[in-house]
Amino acid sequence: DIQMTQSPSSLSASVGDRVTITCRAGQSISRYLNWYQLKPGKAPKLLINAASSLQGGVPSRFSGSGTGTDFTLIISSLQPEDFAIYSCQQSFSIPHTFGPGTKVEIK
Amino acid sequence: EVHLVESGGGLVKPGGSLRLSCAASGFTFSSNSMNWVRQAPGKGLEWVSSISSTSTYIYYSDSAKGRFTISRDNAKDSVYLQMNSLRAEDTAVYYCARERVVVAGTALDYWGQGTLVTVSS
Helix, strand or coil, X not given: CCCEEEECCXXXXXXXXXXXXXXXXXXXXXXXXXXXXXXXXXXXXXXXXXXXXXXXXXXXXXXXXXXCCEEEEEECCCCHHXXXXXEEEECCCCCCCECXXXXXXXX | CCEEEXXXXXXXXXXXXXXXXXXEECCCHHHCCEEEEEECCCXXXXXXXXXXXXXXXXXXXXXXXXXXXXEEECCCCEEEEEEXXXXXXXXXXXXXXXXXXXXXXXXXXXXXXXXXXXXXX
């Protein structure tokens, strides 16, 4: 199984801040990497697929990059509705493992 | 609009069984693979199982293998997860999610709200 790790596990930020979240795969996964946003009581939301393709309807302040083993999710200007948990997932091989998540909290 | 609605969760004793259902609408259900993903309290997401559009390809996580069975009924636009020999560590919110082929691999582009399964005596 491919292990996914994320850093940091949590962060505190203010509205308007630039936020960077890192995801690392235990082996090369090319660009087979997705990012999801999780909020309590709501359905998880796909933000980015294939490392850098923005899902339809997702604000352009979200962006993704990376290939191989190291990936990054950037929120260019944090908005109040962005406080949530962010999780990466690899679709390179079964099982399609998720990272442990990064909690973005209000500073 | 795509909708996925899970049902069938609840409280069950260790060793018991439960069958989760997920009713889909708003898209051509028979065209997409479907997945089950769970989130235990205070934990991250864990992929559980997937089934291809015609049920040809079925996959399970190690934790689900031998105890859980995924199935689908394309005539009813529904996917199911039969869970047997349940353990306390199976306690989680279970989500069904639609799988979409993307430029690199696949992604889960629509999710339901989830159904809570609690395994406790």
